[in-house]
Structure formats: C-alpha cells, structure tokens
Amino acid sequence: xxxxxxxxxxxxxxxxxxxxxxxxxxxxxxxxxxxxxxxxxxxxxxxxxxxxxxxxxxxxxxxxxxxxxxxxxxxxxxxxxxxxxxxxxxxxxxxxxxxxxxxxxxxxxxxxxxxxxxxxxxxxxxxxxxxxxxxxxxxxxxxxxxxxxxxxxxxxxxxxxxxxxxxxxxxxxxxxxxxxxxxxxxxxxxxxxxxxxxxxxxxxxxxxxxxxxxxxxxxxxxxxxxxxxxxxxxxxxxxxxxx
Amino acid sequence: xxxxxxxxxxxxxxxxxxxxxxxxxxxxxxxxxxxxxxxxxxxxxxxxxxxxxxxxxxxxxxxxxxxxxxxxxxxxxxxxxxxxxxxxxxxxxxxxxxxxxxxxxxxxxxxxxxxxxxxxxxxxxxxxxxxxxxxxxxxxxxxxxxxxxxxxxxxxxxxxxxx
Numbered sequence: 278x279x280x281x282x283x284x285x286x287x288x289x290x291x292x293x294x295x296x297x298x299x300x301x302x303x304x305x306x307x308x309x310x311x312x313x314x315x316x317x318x319x320x321x322x323x324x325x326x327x328x329x330x331x332x333x334x335x336x337x338x339x340x341x342x343x344x345x346x347x348x349x350x351x352x353x354x355x356x357x358x359x360x361x362x363x364x365x366x367x368x369x370x371x372x373x374x375x376x377x378x379x380x381x382x383x384x385x386x387x388x389x390x391x392x393x394x395x396x397x398x399x400x401x402x403x404x405x406x407x408x409x410x411x412x413x414x415x416x417x418x419x420x421x422x423x424x425x426x427x428x429x430x431x432x433x434x435x436x437x438x439x440x441x442x443x444x445x446x447x448x449x450x451x452x453x454x455x456x457x458x459x460x461x462x463x464x465x466x467x468x469x470x471x472x473x474x475x476x477x478x479x480x481x482x483x484x485x486x487x488x489x490x491x492x493x494x495x496x497x498x499x500x501x502x503x504x505x506x507x508x509x510x511x512x513x514x515x516x517x518x519x520x
Numbered sequence: 521x522x523x524x525x526x527x528x529x530x531x532x533x534x535x536x537x538x539x540x541x542x543x544x545x546x547x548x549x550x551x552x553x554x555x556x557x558x559x560x561x562x563x564x565x566x567x568x569x570x571x572x573x574x575x576x577x578x579x580x581x582x583x584x585x586x587x588x589x590x591x592x593x594x595x596x597x598x599x600x601x602x603x604x605x606x607x608x609x610x611x612x613x614x615x616x617x618x619x620x621x622x623x624x625x626x627x628x629x630x631x632x633x634x635x636x637x638x639x640x641x642x643x644x645x646x647x648x649x650x651x652x653x654x655x656x657x658x659x660x661x662x663x664x665x666x667x668x669x670x671x672x673x674x675x676x677x678x679x680x681x682x683x
Contacts, residue, residue, distance in 0.1 A: 285521055288523060309532075319551075320546050320551065324554065327551065330561060332562055366548075368547055369543050373543055389532070398533055
C-alpha cells in the first residue's frame with residue numbers, strides 16, 4: 278500500500294505565461310489567474326448585480342447590497358463616521374480576500390491567500406496606510422497612541438515599549454493569521470485526500486473527513502476574510518481616534 | 521515549502537498590485553456607487569411612503585373627527601327639534617283644551633241663563649196665576665172682588681215664606 282503525500286505541492290507557483298519586464302519576473306502564474314478571477318467574480322457580483330438599481334432587488338443585487346451594508350455597518354460600528362472615507366478600500370480588501378479564499382477551495386484551484394508574501398503585502402499596505410492616516414490627522418500627537426491612559430509613570434517605562442512592539446507586530450500577525458489558516462486548511466485537505474486511494478476500500482473514511490473539512494474550510498475562508506477586515510477597521514479606529 | 525521561494529515573490533506582488541488596484545478602481549468608481557444609489561433610492565422611497573402613509577392617516581382621522589362632530593351635531597339638532605315639536609304640540613293641545621273648556625263654560629253659562637230666565641218666567645207666570653187664583657177664590661168665598669194689588673201682595677207674602 279503506497280501512500281504518497283505531497284500536501285505542499287498545491288502551493289507551488291507555476292508560471293503559465295513567462296514574462297520578464299526590465300529583468301523583473303512578471304510571469305502570469307496560477308496565483309495571478311486566481312487573483313484576476315477574484316476581480317472578475319467580484320465585479321460581476323457588485324457591478325452586474327446592481328446593474329438595474331432595482332427598487333425590489335434581484336438575488337444578485339441583494340448579495341451586492343448585503344455585502345455593501347455589511348462592510349458599511351462594520352466601518353460605522355468600529356471606526357465611526359470618519360471611516361466612510363476608506364469604505365471603498367476596506368470593501369475591496371474584504372471581497373478580494375473572501376473570493377481568494379473561496380475560489381481556492383474549488384478542486385484543483387489555487388489559493389493566493391495561502392502565500393505569506395501576498396498576505397504580508399496586503400497587511401503591509403494596511404499598516405503603512407493606517408500609520409500615514411494617523412500621522413496626517415494627529416501629527417506628532419499620534420505617538421500618544423503608545424502611552425496608555427491612567428498608568429503610573431514608572432510603569433510607562435515598561436508599557437510604552439510593549440505598546441510600540443505590539444504596534445509594529447501588527448502587519449506580521451495580520452498576515453500570518455490569514456496565510457497560516459489558509460495553508461493549514463488546504464494542507465489538511467490534501468493529506469486526507471492522499472489517503473483516499475491508498476486506503477483502498479476504506480478510502481471512504483478520509484473522503485468523509487475531507488467532505489466535513491470542506492465545510493469547515495468554507496467557514497474559515499469567510500471568517501478569516503472577516504477577521505482581516507475587522508482588524509483593519511480597528512487599526513484605522515486607533516489611527517483616527519487614538520484610543 | 522513553496523511559500524518561501526523568493527523567486528516567486530516578484531510575479532505574485534506584481535499581479536497582486538495589478539488585480540487589487542483594478543478591483544479597487546472598479547469598486548470605487550462603478551460598483552459601490554451603483555449599490556449605494558440603489559440603497560439610497562430604496563430608503564428615500566420607503567421614507568416617502570411612510571410619510572405619505574402618516575399624512576393619509578392624519579387625513580383619515582380628521583375626516584373621522586369631522587364625521588363624528590357632524591353626527592353629534594345632528595343628534596343634538598334632532599333632540600332640539602324633538603323638544604320643540606313636543607312643546608309646540610303640548611301648547612297646541614293645551615290651547616285646544618282651554619278653548620273647549622271655555623266654550624263649554626260659555627254654553628253652560630248660556631244654558632244656565634236660559635234656565636234662569638225660564639225659571640223667572642215660570643215663576644212670574646206662577647205669581648200671576650196665583651194672583652188670579654187668589655182673586656177668584658176670594659170672590660167665590662166672600663163674594664167680593666179684591667183688587668189685583670192686594671192679591672199680589674198676599675201672594676208675594678206667601679211666596680216669600682215658601683221660597
């Protein structure tokens with residue numbers, strides 16, 4: 278009984294259309310395909326869904342409206358009215374990650390959010406953007422974010438470095454959380470899938486596990502997109518309101 | 521682990537930038553304004569309908585109030601008319617009764633007068649008869665003729681005693 282497991286093979290980047298611009302590798306890869314697919318699906322959903330701007334919405338328009346109100350509500354609750362300026366960005370972030378996660382669950386698909394460089398780039402943009410917003414709004418006063426209220430001065434010696442550290446660790450925790458969740462889920466699916474053929478007649482057991490895992494992964498896909506987005510909102514709240 | 525293959529970083533980052541910016545532009549310029557418009561239109565419509573409904577409700581309440589006012593006025597008017605009619609009828613019947621009583625009284629008085637006249641007449645003729653009888657009786661008994669005046673006085677005396 279030969280069971281060959283290559284659970285990490287699915288994460289391999291395959292350049293389908295090699296492309297080099299000025300010595301930089303810009304090849305169109307399987308990852309790029311799913312990024313573009315997310316853009317297309319999201320555009321169809323939102324742009325075509327709300328095409329008619331119907332008073333009584335069709336199903337697709339309802340989906341578009343629910344997504345819109347979901348993110349709008351999230352921003353209103355967690356950031357406040359000033360957060361509406363960044364609505365388009367946060368909405369794009371949410372739907373892009375959500376579709377990346379969900380499209381990756383299609384068999385033989387590719388999950389671009391399972392790559393640390395992708396999640397880190399997004400988290401980095403959020404981190405840098407939020408920091409710039411904070412500095413632009415409050416200038417030097419933005420640094421008071423690192424000084425907790427109502428703490429004895431002696432403790433501040435200890436707490437300020439912790440606050441600073443926890444601030445700069447944000448892009449790492451944000452990106453690793455999403456990447457690790459996606460990678461772990463897909464690795465588990467691949468491992469159980471590898472057992473299906475190898476176990477012969479008992480192959481239905483790992484198959485059943487995979488069926489259940491798919492439901493779990495659907496939940497994780499939505500949940501992690503939500504977590505990434507709501508943490509972005511909370512960081513933005515810190516930058517706008519300082520505490 | 522393919523995630524740590526540095527050679528794959530540039531194409532991933534380039535395509536991430538391309539697709540994310542493309543999606544951002546599509547959402548910010550086309551998609552989200554459309555959805556926002558649809559939601560706003562619906563909210564405006566619903567608020568308008570609610571206002572219209574409230575206005576209509578007020579109108580309906582005003583109409584009901586006017587109707588009830590008219591109804592109570594009509595009822596009051598009816599009572600007034602009823603009372604007036606009753607009073608009028610009572611007055612009429614009292615008047616008629618009074619007239620009847622008056623007429624009856626008149627007739628009674630006239631009758632009494634007639635009776636009294638008849639009685640006086642009767643009494644007058646009784647006296648004449650009595651005077652004649654007295655003279656005739658005196659002539660028969662005494663053979664003398666007494667004059668009418670004496671006989672009349674005697675009759676009057678007796679009649680005064682009797683009556």
